[in-house]
Amino acid sequence: MRGLSKGSLAALITVVVGVLCLLLEGALPWLTTYPKTWVLPASDAIGMGVEAGLVFVKPAARMFSALMAYPMAATNYVLAALPWPLLIAATVALGWRLGGVRMAAMAAFGLGLVLLSGYWPQGMNTLALVAVSVPLALIAGAAIGILANEFPRFRAPVQALLDVMQTVPTFAYLTPLLVLFGFGPVVGLIASAIYAAPPMARNVLLGLQRVEPEVKEAAVMSGGTRMQQLFQVEIPAAKVQIMVGVNQCLMAALSMVIIAAVIGGFEDIGWEVLLTMRKAQFGPAMLAGSVIVIFAILIDRMSGTLAQERRRLWDGRISLGIMALGLVGSLLFWRALADPGSYQALDPVADGLDSWLTDFTRSNADLLTSFKNSIMFYVLLPLRIGLDQAILPFTWGFQWTTGMSLWFFAAAGAGAVVLTLRGQLTGALVLLIMAGILETGVSQLPWPFVLVGVGALAWVAGGLRLAMLSVGLLSTILVSGLWERALLSLYLSGASVVACAILGGGIGLLSAASPLAWRVVRPICDMLQTIPLFVFLIPVLMVFQIGEFSAFLAIIAYAIVPMIRYTRQGLIATPEEMIEAATASGATGWQMMRDVRAPYAAPTILLGLNQTILYAFAMLVIAALIGTTGLGQSIYLALGQADVGLGISAGAAMAILALIADRIVQGFAEERKKALGL
Known part of the structure; x- marks a missing residue:
């Protein structure tokens, strides 16, 4: 163990736990499905406690609500009464x-x-x-x-x-x-x-x-x-x-x-x-x-x-003139002005x-359906429920068998051996972990594997304290009975973040390499960043109707902007002396981007990834309105039923997932900064 790096040790522990869960699944089914008898009535307890506390606050809150109705009504009246010119x-x-x-x-x-x-x-x-x-x-x-x-x-x-x-x-x-x-x-x-x-x-x-x-x-x-x-x-x-x-x-x-x-x-x-x-x-x-x-x-x-x-304030006399024109026009044509509605x-x-x-x-129904089904059947569904359940004659044209699972793990093992022989032990172990997740599906992962895996990743990113905090917070979701819905949320947000990282990273790279491309991309990013969350649902609903795929696209549209901006900013912020040294050594443009700019930009890109994750979780709840499952749907249902306990517990579970992801990514960003001496 002394020769193993921190990352290799964490990955090895995760692999061992995953293998044990896979081997013991038949004998110990509770490893895969958390027993309902172990679930604590957290939502009910929270609901009862909060409602009991709200009883004492409600009179003051209702009084405040009644008071705020006056400025609200007054502002409404003023804006409605003023002529539109x-x-x-x-x-x-x-x-x-x-x-x-x-x-x-x-x-x-x-x-x-x-x-x-x-x-x-x-x-x-x-x-x-x-x-x-x-x-x-x-x-x-x-x-x-x-x-x-x-x-x-x-x-x-x-x-x-x-x-x-x-x-x-x-x-x-x-x-x-x-x-x-x-x-x-x-x-x-x-x-x-x-x-x-x-x-x-x-x-x-x-x-x-x-x-x-x-x-x-x-x-x-x-x-x-x-x-x-x-x-x-x-x-x-x-x-x-x-x-x-x-x-x-x-x-x-x-x-x-x-x-x-x-x-x-x-x-x-x-x-x-x-x-x-x-x-x-x-x-x-x-x-x-x-x-x-x-x-x-x-x-x-x-x-x-x-x-x-340093901002310039333009001539105020012209502003007064514009105001005067609006006032005169309103007075002269007061009766002629129609209802603005x-x-x-x-x-x-x-x-x-x-x-x-x-x-x-x-x-274009056939083309749109084909595109939607291709992403659903060949990408999202396998990630959600695993290759062994997603590959069916209806979707892929053939049935996944136990023998195929063995061959799949054998191929992953062979790739891991090759990476190990090249001295990339951590990469080899990560390959095995990813193969296990893909074969099993995110929503079907054994809960001990998830707890240990997240704890190990947090330990690598931020030390023992972050690992204990992450495992402790995840355990509260587990015992509250929201684990399955949390995994569904994790699957959809994770798939969206990966798509944002690939697409946004590529667009950010192109924008860093080409000023012309950035002139085209920048106004699009500005527009996307100013659009309220709900509006993102409209265009995807128009084309792809209600469903998980529409939610997937809406999350990408909302969360991709930070990835583009931070990737570009990180790549163009490389110090001139590093660029000059690379140029003097005869590096090509691609080598400079790969070996100089990208490593220096890694902390900034990770911060962009962090923002993308938070944006994805924020949009995930809004996307519950168009047919997603998971914690977002629970929060929306709790709102419709005025179920305070479910709303708070599901919201807390969503916040826990976002908080853990935020802290882990920040930890890796800080580590990269230290490695670069920043």
Whole structure:
């Protein structure tokens, strides 16, 4: 054992446990299927405990809900009563002030499309929700960030709380909110505020920590009190990073619009998207979804300029002139202005999209079905239930037999021997592990193998403490009775992450090698990053209907952007001296990319993979609406049944999977940084 590396030892232990589970499966069936008699009634206990606690909080929560209804109604009234020319003029004026002609034109064009879509009233209701929820999130997030900065002993618990809030699926905490605050738009407002607060808290804390020591010393030397130092010196010095938090807070609140419509639906864009999707009116659903995308792009671009360290403010007199034109136009044509909801000039476009889509799916039904079935039968299904159950005459044209399993393991063993002879023992053992997983299927893996495998991987990535934490957290899922659903979630999110790593890594590599390719890819990434989660479901539903494959594509579309961005950033960030040394040694472009840029970029690429994993888990719950199984479906069902216990336990299980994956990938990234001396 002394000659084995840490990775080889971990892989060997995993292989031994896997072989034992395989050999003892017949004699000890509990190794494969966790006995139901060993399951603890965790969901029921959590539900009873939470509901008992909520009884005492519910009166205060209902009172707060009633109070928040007033600013919500007032904001709704103001935005609905103001004439649309004035609102468009105000937005265009703000766009001019922040970004000049380009941003002003973007604002005019975007809001013009919203008006012509006929969804102006619903759009204003959506903005009202954002306008009230964002200040709540900003105040709460800023308070948390300042508290963690001022009291270092609270910093670790606050970071852990923010990690949990980031990894817990949004649907999971909608259930207790529904019990606390009841059904209605105010619940959506509160849910949006809770979801949007962590980005603000993180950026406030990060900004305050990055304030130069000289600035802090100067504030102390000036004799100011601690409050004066904080609010007059440190917070202004950290304003750029804090404005990044404001930008992320706005985008997070807007991304919750449709999700909040599930429990607090009123006549807003989220409700329109849900309604049209349920009626399979894909043209109107796409049109309503495009309104959210327009709002997201405008809010992102305008608030993003405030986060720039050196920004140019354009002539304010022109902004005032634009506002004056909007006001004069509104006053002169007040009676002539029609109900903004009646401007439905884009309805023919939506109807045409529906008609075109119907014709497209009918004329290409065989091709689309073949593509869908190929991915399902030859990739997803084997990963889910294993080769021995997925390969059938109906799917592959022949039946998988025991003899084939023996030949498959023999081939894997031969490959492992070859790798071992080349000195790649860890790679050989990993090959055996992957062969066992593929033959068995992720959803059918023995629970001791999963616990030991994840613990071993965590030990390699972050040491004994992370290994114990990972095994302990996974064990809570095991004894809670959610293990099978957790494995189903792990399978789909894992398959999506692998696809994102391959496709996103390839696109990121191409973007790093070709500036022209990046000019094409960058606006697509920007658009994908500003689209709220729910909108990703619309195009895949339009083409492939409800099912696991549609969820798979939606997760990829949402989670691929970090992989592209981080891969490109890592590859182009190689120090010039390393490039010059490689060039002087006669390295070709491919050799430089493989042997110089890629190893240096590994920590950054791993961070991109980490973000991709978190994005995949976030989208997995949303994808439950279109037919997936696993923890996401449990969370959604708990929401519909107001089952607090199931909602919290399933949400916690999803958060545990995401948290473990996050810590393991971060551990490998830190290890690579140390190896590179960073």
